[in-house]
Amino acid sequence: MAAPALPAAPLQRPRMLVVGTSFASVAAAMAIIGMIGVYLTERAQVIGAGDTWLPDAVDLPLTQPNVMLFGLIMSSVTVQWAVSAVRNDDRVNSYLALGLTLLFGFGYINMTAYLWSKAGLDVDANVQSVLIYSITAAHIIMAVAAMVFVGLMAFRALAGGYDARQYDGIAASALFWHVMVAVYALIWIAIYVTK
């Protein structure tokens, strides 16, 4: 009786893309966190002077930000689902999960644009508007970058580029996506909840 074939030894890889993406994720997050720091400091100074932070004409409802937060948390689940699926060589589920992730991303951008049109912020008028537009637009840019990253990795996966032994690209794009969602959570608390 022939001896059973031994499983192939795991590939020892340097995981360059994941390490590089970790640095890039921190950099992208810090750019927005820095602006949130400026926002909170300015807000504290205005409130400390006895004024209200948001001008009367500005309306920042919590409904849309809550929906966006829920959607982005769901997208974190789906992008991790994609990683898990590709690790198990489950290609159908990985395509489905990556597609859903991108859909949540589009939904987030759409909802932010709607919120901008509804909020009544005049960027020419005051520092509050400058800060809110800058922070939320910077996060939109980060979200678009994450979507491009996930989209590229999805195309690579469609071309058979990743499998259970080599899934760095999917893991790296998922990492960047998670950081993007975490940064939105900070924006949600700092801008939309505390107002």
Next chain:
Amino acid sequence: MTTTETPVETGDDTAPEVSASSGLAGILGSGDHKVIGRLFIGASLILGALSAVALALGILGNLGSGGLFAAEVNLRLFTAGQIGLVFGFALPFFLGLAVLLVPLQVGASSVAFPRAAAMSLWVWLAGAITMGVAVVIDGGIGGGNTRAVDLAFISMVMLLVGLLLGAVCVATTALTLRAPGMTFDRVPMFAWSMVAAAGISVLTWPVLMGNLILIRVDLVNGQTTFGSAGGQWAAIAWAFMQPQIYVLAIPVLGVLGDLIPSLADRRQPSRGVILAAIGAFAALSIGSWSQIIQLNGVWTGPFFVIVSFAIILPVLAAAGGWGSLLAQGKPRPSTPLVAAVVTLLLLLLGVIVGALFAVGPLDLQLLEVGATGTPMAAVGQVGFVIAAVAAAAIAAAAWWAPKISGGQMSAGLGGLGALAALGGGVLWGLGLLLAGASTRFSGLEGALDALVVVTALGMALVAGALALGGLGLIGARGASDDDPSGTGQTLEWATSSPPALGNFAEVPAVTSAEPLSDLRGDGDDSGNEDS
């Protein structure tokens, strides 16, 4: 010390391959880390010299007569000079050196993400050229042409994006492409310092990018706060003062950490202490929390004072270790040695003056440069740090010239450059320190004009030092050996000079932090070999 084993490179999923081309196409389209590194180094030396001259002209605006130009031109020259020295010279020089050298030091065939490294060079260079154009056409900080000012801020973002991209490539190389056996505690000091610098860079420079975005959005709209003429420099001044300015000096410690043991032909005893000192120096150089426009009075706060004094300790610890090594080894005088000693001296002066700046009763924070809101003493302290970086650049260029250009730097040009950096740093630093002290010591008030002239002279000397360093590299020739000194300790000396495409025919076994010393059979005089 905890060690981290590096995964062994196997299969075809390791360092990306690069191909060789010749001529202009070979330069413009190259993904070879040596070509990218050389271009970074050359361009940064030119930009550094030009920026130091601009700064010298701008500082003359503090003369009683108002200097050579109108006040707004002086402001633009001063701020452009500061921006140019930090983002046009100090950061990109060591980034270029790291792109060239770190793959060689860790035994890799290429830098990680070679195309991204090439993109980092071209984005940075395009940003630097655009910045220069913007300043010339009445842009820059506080300029009168709003579109040109806008262009200047966009170009600053380009500078930062380019530099951060390159830093990510270098750090990823050191973290993931190390040769088998090179555990993290055996990584060369320069490679380790670049990992630390990259870590601090991705934590802090993006905060500056956030400031720039806020300025830009406000500038093209209502100019309510950040984008107003007075608010622009105030919002980003923290990036050109301590503690953030020390980020420039993190690779300086790495350069000295590799050079001095090699020059002394001794293994570094207590290597872990030096690695920890570099790490501590890096951690203390985080400066994005000290934004004076947001936190009024931050310079007199206890945290600022503690950081300003604490950062002296790692420099002293490293200096002590290197001093004892030099005393034991008694190396013969050479350009790298002279430049290394000058570097250490200037850096020590820089951190000591930085601590003095934090002492409120000395009143060093009161007298400002023109309408910038930046204290004169703070700019003087930056002078010591920039001059230390210039001297370290000359030391590194002289030591690694065979790897950079394939030849050896002229001892005359290198030595002269190091002395110019020393003279320039002392004149620039002391000139503005004393000028800043004139509010506390009334006897200095009458000498203010003379001190400003002395400072401008110091800045011009730093420009001269950078020009001499560049000329020394261009004229480098005559290396007949892969390791001309015969005392190199790290892996870059195991390959040809200049290194061929792919770097190594065969990477030597790494069983200690000094694999080349092991190959030569040098004794372990430090008890450090851990094979």
